[in-house]
Amino acid sequence: MNVFGVFDHRYRGFRVVEIAGLCVLLALALVVYLAKTHAGGERADITRIQAQIADEHVRIALLRAEVAELERPERLGALAHYLGLQPIAAAQEIGPDELANVAHAAPAKTSPPSDAAPTDSAAPLHAPATVAAAPKAAPPHAATTTPATDAAASIDQLADAAIAQAPRAPQR
Amino acid sequence: MSPIDIPLNPIPQGWRWLTGRIWGIERAFGRAHEEGRAEDDTRLRIFFVLALFALAFLALAAGAARSALFSDGDRADAAGAPPGDRADLVDRNGRLLAVDLPHFGLYFDPKENWNPDEVRRVLPAVVPELSIERLDKALKADRRQYLVGGLTPAERDRIDDLGLPGLSFEPEPKRVYVLGPTAGHLIGFVDRGGIGISGAELGLDKQIRANAGKGPVALSIDLRVQAVLQDEVQQAAETFRAQGAAGIVTDVHTGEILAMTSYPAFDPSKLGEVPVADMTNHVTSTVYEPGSVMKVFTLAMGIDSGLVDINTVMDTTTPLVIGSQNIRDDEHSATNLHIWEVFTHSSNVGAARLGLRAGPDRLEHYFRAFGLYQAAPSELIESARPLVARKLTDNTVASMSFGQAISVTPLAVATGMNAVMNGGVYVPLTIRKLGPGEVPQGRRVISEATSRTMLDLMRMNATMGTGKAADAAAPGYRLGGKTGTAQKAVNGHYASGQRVSSFAAVFPTDGAMSDPRYFVFILLDNPQPTKDTAGFAMAAQTAAPAAGRVVERIAPILGIRRGPATPPVVVAHNAKTAR
Numbered sequence: 001m002n003v004f005g006v007f008d009h010r011y012r013g014f015r016v017v018e019i020a021g022l023c024v025l026l027a028l029a030l031v032v033y034l035a036k037t038h039a040g041g042e043r044a045d046i047t048r049i050q051a052q053i054a055d056e057h058v059r060i061a062l063l064r065a066e067v068a069e070l071e072r073p074e075r076l077g078a079l080a081h082y083l084g085l086q087p088i089a090a091a092q093e094i095g096p097d098e099l100a101n102v103a104h105a106a107p108a109k110t111s112p113p114s115d116a117a118p119t120d121s122a123a124p125l126h127a128p129a130t131v132a133a134a135p136k137a138a139p140p141h142a143a144t145t146t147p148a149t150d151a152a153a154s155i156d157q158l159a160d161a162a163i164a165q166a167p168r169a170p171q172r
Numbered sequence: 173m174s175p176i177d178i179p180l181n182p183i184p185q186g187w188r189w190l191t192g193r194i195w196g197i198e199r200a201f202g203r204a205h206e207e208g209r210a211e212d213d214t215r216l217r218i219f220f221v222l223a224l225f226a227l228a229f230l231a232l233a234a235g236a237a238r239s240a241l242f243s244d245g246d247r248a249d250a251a252g253a254p255p256g257d258r259a260d261l262v263d264r265n266g267r268l269l270a271v272d273l274p275h276f277g278l279y280f281d282p283k284e285n286w287n288p289d290e291v292r293r294v295l296p297a298v299v300p301e302l303s304i305e306r307l308d309k310a311l312k313a314d315r316r317q318y319l320v321g322g323l324t325p326a327e328r329d330r331i332d333d334l335g336l337p338g339l340s341f342e343p344e345p346k347r348v349y350v351l352g353p354t355a356g357h358l359i360g361f362v363d364r365g366g367i368g369i370s371g372a373e374l375g376l377d378k379q380i381r382a383n384a385g386k387g388p389v390a391l392s393i394d395l396r397v398q399a400v401l402q403d404e405v406q407q408a409a410e411t412f413r414a415q416g417a418a419g420i421v422t423d424v425h426t427g428e429i430l431a432m433t434s435y436p437a438f439d440p441s442k443l444g445e446v447p448v449a450d451m452t453n454h455v456t457s458t459v460y461e462p463g464s465v466m467k468v469f470t471l472a473m474g475i476d477s478g479l480v481d482i483n484t485v486m487d488t489t490t491p492l493v494i495g496s497q498n499i500r501d502d503e504h505s506a507t508n509l510h511i512w513e514v515f516t517h518s519s520n521v522g523a524a525r526l527g528l529r530a531g532p533d534r535l536e537h538y539f540r541a542f543g544l545y546q547a548a549p550s551e552l553i554e555s556a557r558p559l560v561a562r563k564l565t566d567n568t569v570a571s572m573s574f575g576q577a578i579s580v581t582p583l584a585v586a587t588g589m590n591a592v593m594n595g596g597v598y599v600p601l602t603i604r605k606l607g608p609g610e611v612p613q614g615r616r617v618i619s620e621a622t623s624r625t626m627l628d629l630m631r632m633n634a635t636m637g638t639g640k641a642a643d644a645a646a647p648g649y650r651l652g653g654k655t656g657t658a659q660k661a662v663n664g665h666y667a668s669g670q671r672v673s674s675f676a677a678v679f680p681t682d683g684a685m686s687d688p689r690y691f692v693f694i695l696l697d698n699p700q701p702t703k704d705t706a707g708f709a710m711a712a713q714t715a716a717p718a719a720g721r722v723v724e725r726i727a728p729i730l731g732i733r734r735g736p737a738t739p740p741v742v743v744a745h746n747a748k749t750a751r
Contacts, residue, residue: 007215021222025229032233058274062325068268068350073399087725090647090734 257345257366259383261359261373263395264428264605266388268350269359270373270440272366275346276328277321278302278339280310285338295339298330299323321364322346347373353437355398357453358391358429358552358603361440370451371440372603375551390605392428397421400725401431405694408718409435412699412709418454418582421726422691424590424678426606427599427614429550430690430730457554459579460695463658463711464518464638465676466575468626471515472592473538474526476622482512482629486522494566499524499574515629516637518655520574527573532564535572541598541617542588544580549587549600556581575658585676586693593630593678595685596623620685627652631681638712642677645720648734649727653677653719655711660698670698675715679723680732690730694719 009016069075080086094102201216261270278299285291288311296302302320310317321344323331328341347362360371368377372391380389401419409417417435422428434454438446452458474480488509491500501519514522527535539545547555559579561568571577583601591598591614599614606612630652634643639653653675660670674695680687694715705713727734 007219017219021226024226028226028229028233032229032236035233036236061271061273064268065271065273065348065350068271071267072351073354073395073402074352077399077403090724093734 257384258347258362258380259386260388261380262388262390263393263398264390264430265394266390267395268388269355269391269395270347270349272345272384273348274325275321275344276323276325276341277344278319278323278328278331278341279316280307280319281316281338281340282311282313283315283338285336291336291338294334294336295331298334299327316340349440351395352441353439354395354402355393355432356438356440357434357451357455358393358398358432359440361443370554371453371552375553375603392430392603392605393432394430394729396729397726398431398433400729401692401722402433402437404718404722404725405433405435406437408694408696408699408714411702412696412714414696414699414714416454416458416697418458418693418695419722420455420582420586420691420693421722422586422590422601424594424689424691425599425611425686427587427590427601427612428606429601429603431726432603453552453554454695454697455582456548456550456552457556457581459556459559459581460672460697461576461579461658461661462585462674463575463656463672464520464523465585465654465656465674466572466578467515467518467523468592468630468654468676469539469542469544469588470523470527470535470573471511471629472542472618472622472626473530473535474511475625476596476618477530477534477538479529480511480526482510482625484511485509486511486514486519486525488514488517488519488521488525490521492521492524492570494570497567497570499570512629512632515654516633518638523574524570527569528566530569532569535569536564538617539572539578541615542591543584543598544578544588546584548581548583550583551603552583555583558584575656579661582674582693582695586691589676589678589691589693591617592623592626593689593691594623595620624685627678627681630654630678634677639675639677639716641712642675642716642720642723645717646679646723646727648736649723649732650680650682650735651677651720651723652679652681653716655716657710657712671709672697673699673709673711673714675711675719677716677719677723679727680735682735688730688732690726690732692719692722692726694722 007015007017011019197220204216258270258272260268260272262268280291282288292307292311295307296304299320306317306319310319323341331339332341345366347366349356349359349361351359356371358371360368360373360375362368362373368374368380373380376389383389401421405417405419408414414435417433419431419433420429421431423430432453432455434452436450438450471480475482480486485508488501489506491498493499499520501517501521503517509517509519509522511522511526513519514526530538536545543549544558545560547557549555558581561572561577564572568577587598587601590601596616596618597614598617599612602612630639631650632652633639633655634651634653638655639651642653643651656672656674656676658672658674659666660672661667662670672695674693677692677694679690679692681689683689696714696718699709699714701707701709701713
């Protein structure tokens with residue numbers, strides 16, 4: 001078959017090759033149009049998302065600055081002073097090895113059951129401070145026969161109770 | 173002759189291929205014409221042109237799609253960057269110190285407004301900082317005018333809500349110092365153009381600007397340590413009604429400045445409300461005579477050079493007379509003192525005799541090595557040069573040995589002290605947080621053995637000498653220290669009743685030489701006695717307890733554990749056997 005025969009074949013008076021060429025041309029124009037339209041939509045989305053990212057960055061920067069401002073030492077110091085808080089003195093410190101001694105020195109009758117949650121709402125908050133302030137005195141909530149690990153566990157329970165009673169921050 | 177036969181020399185291979193193909197097609201057209209198939213010739217040409225167009229369209233479509241989809245890649249990266257021209261400043265734990273926040277400048281275009289009276293009536297009420305003169309000028313102008321800058325987003329919204337035509341906003345980043353006066357002198361500030369003017373903002377200006385959009389610049393300070401130091405220095409200054417005060421905490425091994433404060437403090441975000449004098453960083457920019465703190469360097473020189481050891485006996489029973497200068501001790505000693513007693517008794521006579529024994533050349537050599545003859549090297553550009561006599565006479569040598577006739581900055585004292593306490597290596601101080609394991613290069617100035625002895629002497633002075641108040645305030649942290657109470661020089665003369673009290677502390681003094689160790693220095697300018705100090709305002713009553721309280725509070729932060737309070741082994745042994 002002669003390759004030039006392609007140019008002779010006609011459909012309703014028009015050469016097929018010309019119709020095919022026109023179709024290809026139109027298809028290409030359509031593809032380019034669709035690509036540009038789609039790209040334009042994508043670009044608008046990208047621009048919008050970029051603007052959102054920029055806004056979020058600004059908001060993050062503002063929030064970080066606000067947090068830093070709220071946590072600045074000068075302000076926290078004033079709050080601590082208002083609450084009557086003070087740095088821990090040397091006499092209030094106790095090592096992990098001494099926890100057992102503190103527990104042994106405490107009276108048995110005030111020992112809370114190890115599997116029971118504290119019932120006095122004020123006690124959990126005050127108990128650690130009492131232990132820290134007078135390590136050699138008998139803390140009212142410590143057990144005389146509680147080993148060190150149990151003492152640590154009870155401290156965890158007290159901390160959990162304190163956290164449970166603390167007001168929760170609003171969730172965003 | 174075909175195009176490929178044209179003698180172009182050299183002919184690229186690609187060009188030869190292309191011209192060959194074109195010439196081949198042209199010859200095909202020619203052959204078709206010669207063979208009487210003219211219609212094939214025309215069709216072939218049409219097909220060829222169509223094919224070329226199709227290829228061109230394909231190329232254009234691909235290029236357009238690529239351009240449309242991928243040309244904004246760089247912009248996406250830029251959008252991910254935080255706002256501002258300068259990187260955030262954070263402390264060594266990432267706590268924010270300074271940040272660029274979006275602010276807005278307000279502009280007015282009179283061409284867009286037909287009711288200037290309304291603008292003049294309404295706008296000043298919402299923007300109190302707006303100058304009326306500037307507004308009037310803008311209302312009468314013929315082009316867009318700048319009214320006021322530094323508006324917060326909330327202020328911008330309030331103005332926008334007025335709905336006044338002609339008003340517009342332009343974003344302009346503004347540096348915000350969120351901590352107020354905390355570490356104000358160290359952080360410094362920038363001008364309206366965002367260029368560093370003082371402190372870290374100036375010293376690290378290039379790095380801060382280069383890091384904009386990439387990440388924060390971490391300073392060496394620990395905000396918790398800074399807060400403690402600033403609190404205690406302020407309390408001491410107010411208690412003793414000092415004219416000024418300074419404090420610094422350093423890591424003796426790395427030279428990192430963990431805290432630095434100058435009293436009165438100032439808030440970099442309120443520059444217009446602060447007296448210029450309050451902006452002076454007394455740690456870096458004020459020189460003073462260190463007094464007996466200098467004896468640390470004098471004894472380090474004497475011991476390191478082999479002139480004396482801690483048991484060498486010095487003649488301290490009689491005053492030292494050099495020309496018209498009569499050097500004597502505050503507390504006269506009836507017996508001669510060992511070198512360690514010269515230190516714990518803070519004997520001027522003993523230190524002066526040691527300086528004279530060393531001679532001017534050796535003394536200058538060591539004092540230069542300790543960095544006392546130059547501005548303390550650090551990123552802080554405001555570091556001031558010392559005042560030192562050009563030629564050392566016996567008079568100046570004796571005076572310098574106990575801290576007179578030489579004026580240096582607390583920064584220089586701290587740098588030299590670090591060398592004495594870290595094993596004998598002089599390391600410049602830095603406000604830049606060093607990376608993990610990064611150890612700065614230094615130069616050896618004294619031996620490790622001398623450094624060990626000086627640590628013991630410092631500890632001994634805190635347990636037996638003039639630094640007991642500091643040790644009492646920080647029990648169990650094995651603190652060592654040296655007091656310094658110098659007469660204050662005013663207009664070239666020593667002012668009667670005026671003094672500068674300082675205390676140089678190091679902790680812990682025990683352990684291996686490479687163990688973590690920190691230096692604390694507190695200075696009070698002209699402190700006044702209180703009823704609790706029985707009329708005294710020496711360093712032992714003023715700066716020493718403040719330094720002890722600082723150690724007591726920052727040691728847990730720095731991971732130093734409290735231990736049994738024991739005297740230094742070497743000195744305790746020598747103290748028993750010396751006499």
